[in-house]
Amino acid sequence: MAKMTCAEAIREALRQEMERDDRVFILGEDVGQFGGCFGVTGDLFSQYGEERVRDTPISETAIVGAAVGAAAVGMRPVAELMFNDFLTVSMDQVVNQAAKMRYMFGGKAKVPMTLRMPYGGGISAAAQHSQSLEAWMTHVPGVKVVMPSTPEDYAGLLITSIRDENPVMFFENKVLYGMEGEVAERIEPIPFGKAKIHREGDDVTVVALGGMVPQALSAAEVLAGEGISVEVLDPRTLVPLDVEAIKTSVAKTNRLVVVHEAVKRSGFGAEIAAMVADECFDDLDAPIKRVGALNVPIPFNPILEQYVVPNADRIAKVIKEIM
Numbered sequence: 001m002a003k004m005t006c007a008e009a010i011r012e013a014l015r016q017e018m019e020r021d022d023r024v025f026i027l028g029e030d031v032g033q034f035g036g037c038f039g040v041t042g043d044l045f046s047q048y049g050e051e052r053v054r055d056t057p058i059s060e061t062a063i064v065g066a067a068v069g070a071a072a073v074g075m076r077p078v079a080e081l082m083f084n085d086f087l088t089v090s091m092d093q094v095v096n097q098a099a100k101m102r103y104m105f106g107g108k109a110k111v112p113m114t115l116r117m118p119y120g121g122g123i124s125a126a127a128q129h130s131q132s133l134e135a136w137m138t139h140v141p142g143v144k145v146v147m148p149s150t151p152e153d154y155a156g157l158l159i160t161s162i163r164d165e166n167p168v169m170f171f172e173n174k175v176l177y178g179m180e181g182e183v184a185e186r187i188e189p190i191p192f193g194k195a196k197i198h199r200e201g202d203d204v205t206v207v208a209l210g211g212m213v214p215q216a217l218s219a220a221e222v223l224a225g226e227g228i229s230v231e232v233l234d235p236r237t238l239v240p241l242d243v244e245a246i247k248t249s250v251a252k253t254n255r256l257v258v259v260h261e262a263v264k265r266s267g268f269g270a271e272i273a274a275m276v277a278d279e280c281f282d283d284l285d286a287p288i289k290r291v292g293a294l295n296v297p298i299p300f301n302p303i304l305e306q307y308v309v310p311n312a313d314r315i316a317k318v319i320k321e322i323m
Helices: 006-020 044-048 060-072 084-098 134-138 151-163 212-224 243-253 268-279 302-308 312-321
Strands: 002-005 024-028 053-055 076-080 114-119 144-146 168-173 180-183 196-199 204-208 230-234 237-239 256-263 289-293
Touching: 002 006, 002 151, 006 024, 006 044, 006 151, 006 168, 006 180, 024 060, 044 053, 060 076, 060 084, 076 151, 084 114, 084 134, 114 151, 134 144, 134 168, 134 237, 134 256, 134 268, 144 151, 151 168, 151 180, 196 212, 204 212, 204 243, 204 312, 212 230, 212 256, 212 312, 230 243, 243 256, 243 268, 256 268, 256 312, 268 289, 289 312
Parallel strands: 024 053, 024 076, 076 114, 114 168, 144 168, 204 230, 204 256, 256 289
Antiparallel strands: 002 180, 144 237, 196 230
């Protein structure tokens, strides 16, 4: 095992897959000599050259369109959007092309592409560079949606994404890029649709997405001192979703709080809450609660940004409301 940051784990997963399969290549803005906006692609350009680590113009439409086309003819592109906010520019390529081609051609066409996207606040990047848009993608049949929270999971799930025959939306939390953890020297793929329980508990289940996992764990640690036992469950992938793991946890704790950094309104937490209300109603001893960002654009001011985005204190407060 080696200690790596999330950013380093992503880079090593890319390196391992590029070494294993010469169809894998990277494209995006500043991914080459500059090493990526957040330094994730690092030295891959010097190792694999401009043919396989390709700098692109500032056009998300072109980046995603090129990835769709390359995937359709047998390559395995890993495209990077500098911020997930610019997914909005390339929605036609994702929603009407990548997500639909395999279905419309009766399985004869495959689109094995991965779209890497940093998301979330925490770095004062303001309203157009700090959103969390994962829920948009979960509404589109034909794409898979991945949202890891640890270096090990970033690495293993990225390998699974690259090897998948379908388009994968791979969301990377910017604040977590520098978080360290243990990663195997030979990275193994992690299956989609398998949640991870980061902390076992008996009183309440907290389903936390991506960057909210560390915040949920911090809240659980504080509440343990008050006699409240919190189970923290990380879905890791939203599509496919490990429904059984969530149902099993709720059956044990009889309470559910769902936490994500995206705005609360219409966030993916509403989907999880609806599923549990529909399938686990008799297991619940309290109303389901959701914690998300306030329904405003993310502010540039760091104090206001901290107020808008969920944190451990807010999670703990909501948990105590249903105890």
